[in-house]
Amino acid sequence: MTRHTAHVSRTGLVIIGLILLLGGGAVLARSLRAAPSVLGSSHAPLVTHQQAGYPAQNGWVWWAVAAACAIIALLALWWLAAQTGTRTVRRLPLEPDRIQGATVLRADAATGAIADELESYPSIRSADAALQGSPRAPGLRLSVTAENRPDPAGARAFIETEALPHLRTALERDTIPTVLRLQFSRAFDRHLA
Amino acid sequence: MSDAASRPGDTSVLPPGGGPPRPARADAWSRSGPRRRARRAFRPRRTIPGVLVAAVLAAAAILGAIQAVSAALGHPLWTVPHRDFAGPLQTTPWSGTGTISVAAAVAFIGLVLILIAVIPGRPRAIVLASGDDSVVVGVTRRSLRRSLAWLAEDVAGVHSAKAKAGRRSVTVRATTRLVDTAGLRENVQTTVQDRLTALDPLWPLRVKVRLRRREG
Numbered sequence: 001m002t003r004h005t006a007h008v009s010r011t012g013l014v015i016i017g018l019i020l021l022l023g024g025g026a027v028l029a030r031s032l033r034a035a036p037s038v039l040g041s042s043h044a045p046l047v048t049h050q051q052a053g054y055p056a057q058n059g060w061v062w063w064a065v066a067a068a069c070a071i072i073a074l075l076a077l078w079w080l081a082a083q084t085g086t087r088t089v090r091r092l093p094l095e096p097d098r099i100q101g102a103t104v105l106r107a108d109a110a111t112g113a114i115a116d117e118l119e120s121y122p123s124i125r126s127a128d129a130a131l132q133g134s135p136r137a138p139g140l141r142l143s144v145t146a147e148n149r150p151d152p153a154g155a156r157a158f159i160e161t162e163a164l165p166h167l168r169t170a171l172e173r174d175t176i177p178t179v180l181r182l183q184f185s186r187a188f189d190r191h192l193a
Numbered sequence: 194m195s196d197a198a199s200r201p202g203d204t205s206v207l208p209p210g211g212g213p214p215r216p217a218r219a220d221a222w223s224r225s226g227p228r229r230r231a232r233r234a235f236r237p238r239r240t241i242p243g244v245l246v247a248a249v250l251a252a253a254a255i256l257g258a259i260q261a262v263s264a265a266l267g268h269p270l271w272t273v274p275h276r277d278f279a280g281p282l283q284t285t286p287w288s289g290t291g292t293i294s295v296a297a298a299v300a301f302i303g304l305v306l307i308l309i310a311v312i313p314g315r316p317r318a319i320v321l322a323s324g325d326d327s328v329v330v331g332v333t334r335r336s337l338r339r340s341l342a343w344l345a346e347d348v349a350g351v352h353s354a355k356a357k358a359g360r361r362s363v364t365v366r367a368t369t370r371l372v373d374t375a376g377l378r379e380n381v382q383t384t385v386q387d388r389l390t391a392l393d394p395l396w397p398l399r400v401k402v403r404l405r406r407r408e409g
Contacts, residue, residue, distance in 0.1 A: 006236065009243030010310040016246055017306030024300025031293045042288040052283055055264075062265030069258035076251035083243050148340045153391050160324055175327040179234045181318060182332045184340035 004133070008082045089131040089138045094172055105171070107131045107138075114142075114167045121158050123147045125185050139177040140167070148184045156182070231395060234329045237314035246306065319358060320395040332392065334358050341365060344388055345381050345402075350374070352407060354381070362399045363389065368407045378404045 030039040055061040092110065094103040111129035118127035125145045131138040146155045159180065168176055263270040285291055318331030338356045345354035345365050354367040367381055386400045 005240060006238035009239045013239060013243055013246060013306045013310035016250065017303045017308075017310060020303025021300050021307065022303070024296045024298070024303060027287075027296035028293065028300060031287045031289075031296060033288070040287075043286050045283050046285050046287060046292065047282040049283060059265065062261045066258050066261035066265060069254045069261055073251050073254035073258060076247050076254055080244060080247040080251060083240050083247065148343055152388075153393070156321075156330065160328060164325070164328065178325075178328040180323075180328060180330045182321070182330060183336040184332070186343060 005083050012079050087132050089135050117163050123149050123155050142180045145183045145185050231320040231329045235316040235318040235331045242309050322393045322395045341385050348381050348384050350377050364401045366403045368405045378402050
């Protein structure tokens, strides 16, 4: 589910943060003469004359830099894609028995059906459903906007005891881990209540 | 979910500052499984800082690769003097203030990123008890705030209301034009508390009402 993207984002941030912190810390340590015997003198220039001339004499240095940059760029792009992807399941295997012939269900048929069913309930204004994660064990994300009625328990009972069991039956699964996000909109009969 | 629908009528008027009523299903909160799952489901994902850092990193690495390749081919794209590519770096000592401030800034940014990643953050939704362990239900904080404010505004005598949802409590600020405000605060409190009880948050929220009189 989207917990996966949270994991990816947070792990990446820790790694980049550690690199920056340790790098900056090491430079600071040398600048402030924390350990001159290990890190070197703090009066030396950042780049010595010898180091500055090194790439001019060794042609491979720029290629190595280019390769390192390319790898970093690829990793960063992969990280970017992993964070922005919603991991929406598009096709669901229903009958995994390959010998008998596999049955595959289009996920939007299932999610569309539950969204329609939810919207048919009187106090539910709109509903949005998506299956996410792996096709074998998908999780359901439901977003439901209900009217701001005095008794919101009815809509919830309908979702939990009618709509979700129907979806489970349709997908032939005992449980589907579900995250339901409930929102409220102004009720039509607000001033009549 | 037959045992679930705790009726709003069960709540009596609360003594101000008294303990909130515990909905029956809030027992789920004492079990660690549902609690952990619920907390996780609505924890901030940190996608925005993650995407920002990834984009900056990718852009910098791509520019670096282009520059390095062009330099390797003998025609640096951005004409850094070829012989001393390091330019001013050769005259700046490690102990220079510039070095120290840049290094400190980099280390600080690193620390901030680590903190962003490690701190769980405020959940984006208030978790409600659900009758089914595989279902996590939450009301987005903003939506809850707005719906409770509308509800409070419907109480007779209330002119306008705003609600704030904290971790353990909901604060309703209501204004009234009535001269005699006796009982109004309790009315608002009961209405809001009843709604919250009907929603059945996984851990109880207590309602505080601040009433202000408005002239006119």
